[in-house]
Amino acid sequence: QVQLVESGGGLVQAGGSLRLSCAASGRTATNYAMGWFREVPKKDREFVAAIDWNGRNTHYEQSVKGRFTLSRDNAKNTVYLQMHSLVPMDTAVYYCGATTSWIRTMPIEYDFWGQGTQVTVSA
DSSP states (O other): OEEEEEEOOEEEETTOOEEEEEEEEETTGGGSEEEEEEEOTTSOOEEEEEEOTTSSOEEEOGGGTTTEEEEEETTTTEEEEEEOSOOGGGOEEEEEEEESSSSOOSGGGOSEEOOOEEEEEEO
């Protein structure tokens, strides 16, 4: 089992920045690729970004490229999503997921999830 705890969400004005963290615990958490997804009411969970187990490879959803940066510190078992130039459409609950596979973009391919953290961007 891998336990994931997200933090860092909040309310920010458009153009602002936030850094989300996802702390992992449990067996061999560092062996997992990690991803961030976001969800708004009545819509499917949407892929945002993912990183492989050693942090050498990342993949981003097109709308966040150049604005979001995903990184990980395996010594701290933590993944970070740095978000800049936020816009109201980024408003969502952000979820961190762990997968034993390579970088994946579909929620069904993830094995473990955190509880989510709310990000609200005001106009």
